[in-house]
Amino acid sequence: MTSAAPPAAPRASFAERVRHRAFANGAHVYVLENSMNPTLSISGSLRAGRAYAPADRRLIASVTAGELLKGTEKRTKLELAEALESRAASLSFSSDASDPVGVDISGSALSRDADLLLEILMEALVSPVFPGDELDKEKKRMVGAIRQSQDQTSVRAAEEAMRRVYPPEHPLHRLTGEERIARVEGLQRADLASYYRERWGAGSLALVIVGDVEADRILDSLEKGLEGWRRGPAAAIPEPAVPPPSPCRETVAMPDKASADVVLAMPSDLKRTDDDFLACSIANSALGQSSLTSRLGVRVRDTEGLTYGIHSSLAATYVAGPFVVSLTVKPESRDAALASTLDEVRNFLATGLTEKEMAEEKSSRIGRFKVDLGSNGGMAAALDAAIYYGFGISYLDEFPARVAAVTKEQADAAFARRVRPESFTIVSAGSFAPATQGAAGTAPATQGAAGTAVNRTDNIPPA
Numbered sequence: 001m002t003s004a005a006p007p008a009a010p011r012a013s014f015a016e017r018v019r020h021r022a023f024a025n026g027a028h029v030y031v032l033e034n035s036m037n038p039t040l041s042i043s044g045s046l047r048a049g050r051a052y053a054p055a056d057r058r059l060i061a062s063v064t065a066g067e068l069l070k071g072t073e074k075r076t077k078l079e080l081a082e083a084l085e086s087r088a089a090s091l092s093f094s095s096d097a098s099d100p101v102g103v104d105i106s107g108s109a110l111s112r113d114a115d116l117l118l119e120i121l122m123e124a125l126v127s128p129v130f131p132g133d134e135l136d137k138e139k140k141r142m143v144g145a146i147r148q149s150q151d152q153t154s155v156r157a158a159e160e161a162m163r164r165v166y167p168p169e170h171p172l173h174r175l176t177g178e179e180r181i182a183r184v185e186g187l188q189r190a191d192l193a194s195y196y197r198e199r200w201g202a203g204s205l206a207l208v209i210v211g212d213v214e215a216d217r218i219l220d221s222l223e224k225g226l227e228g229w230r231r232g233p234a235a236a237i238p239e240p241a242v243p244p245p246s247p248c249r250e251t252v253a254m255p256d257k258a259s260a261d262v263v264l265a266m267p268s269d270l271k272r273t274d275d276d277f278l279a280c281s282i283a284n285s286a287l288g289q290s291s292l293t294s295r296l297g298v299r300v301r302d303t304e305g306l307t308y309g310i311h312s313s314l315a316a317t318y319v320a321g322p323f324v325v326s327l328t329v330k331p332e333s334r335d336a337a338l339a340s341t342l343d344e345v346r347n348f349l350a351t352g353l354t355e356k357e358m359a360e361e362k363s364s365r366i367g368r369f370k371v372d373l374g375s376n377g378g379m380a381a382a383l384d385a386a387i388y389y390g391f392g393i394s395y396l397d398e399f400p401a402r403v404a405a406v407t408k409e410q411a412d413a414a415f416a417r418r419v420r421p422e423s424f425t426i427v428s429a430g431s432f433a434p435a436t437q438g439a440a441g442t443a444p445a446t447q448g449a450a451g452t453a454v455n456r457t458d459n460i461p462p463a
Helices: 059-066 077-085 113-124 134-150 153-165 177-185 189-199 215-224 277-287 295-303 332-351 355-372 376-388 394-405 409-417 434-439
Strands: 019-022 028-033 039-046 090-094 103-110 206-211 246-251 260-269 309-316 320-329 427-429 444-448 453-457
Touching: 039 376, 059 090, 059 134, 059 189, 059 309, 077 320, 090 113, 090 309, 113 206, 113 434, 134 189, 134 206, 134 434, 153 206, 153 260, 153 320, 206 309, 206 376, 215 453, 246 295, 246 309, 260 332, 277 295, 277 309, 277 332, 277 355, 277 409, 295 309, 295 332, 320 332, 332 409, 332 427, 355 376, 355 394, 355 409, 376 394, 434 453
Parallel strands: 028 206, 246 427
Antiparallel strands: 019 028, 039 103, 039 206, 090 103, 246 453, 260 320, 260 427, 309 320, 444 453
């Protein structure tokens, strides 16, 4: 009779497996060796997002990030693209309103092409040239994309809501389409070069590399390649004030739309670094994260058939963002869907999560986290997020236990502190009959910047 195999040795923790090196210029690099497949993934961040740009030209941050790979002192855009694509490698820099503080860095390649990927990464960080002709092409593309987006009811409703909720000086404030087009058309190469010199530097750079690589070799290569890059300015994290709610209802009238979109929004003080973030996000998941299984989805979509899709979200990064419920409806169903949505939010606040919902949400959150850690890209992204928000590498080891420890009482209380239906700004966008517009509680239409009518009723609390 054969004896049972001995139990497998417990796997070392992330805190034990990740190699970290701080460079003299302030950059931090983390490497996790994983030989399970012959690839590597890069995830990183740098504090040069829109929160650091002038309030009237926030888009400089995103355009600067997007133009880094349009040419360096060594290679043209085409040469950079050919070098990456010929090896099935990828590299990107991006920044948008979803995180006003950070610039995201992402890349992947086969392990055998690690040197090439890191070489291009360092080139783009240290020596971009921002070619004027490439910027001109990007401006034309952006103008076309903005104009196209202004014909989407979901975009128009969300933008109008963010204009009402956040004042112009706040990094989450949204300009009108025509205002953004004017900003884009006014961009010059010198604007990008100046913002790069003022805000980019190694001092806030954090890079995570996960894959079939040798940690010492990767760390040595990056330290040598980045040693001449300036530290850059001290990137203190901005803390814009959370504005008071501005409850009202508005309609953006857009002709000839078969469906309409409704956004309910209010400012929240929740940040990703808050102790009760997990509790609050678990409650939101039960209310409206999924159109299929959440409270809102089951009632408004499945049971009552009043919406094509509905979900709720809490935007929380270093900057506290809004609580939002968004739904897509037939124009004639708008008022019934809105009333049902508000009623369900109130019910949720009154009763809180059920024990079944709490158990299912925690199990789902832990399960998704573990699944994400099954790939190099997933591990790199999770490590990057933990480092970016100051949680430390051990957060990945602790996360399942942290979620499991959240109680129903904590989730209910955290959510109730931040969501008040009477404070919602409610914006609808679409084609509504005059009677339907009146039923929504809006005032006579005024002409919007993009040529569509905007109905405004200030300071009328939702019913």
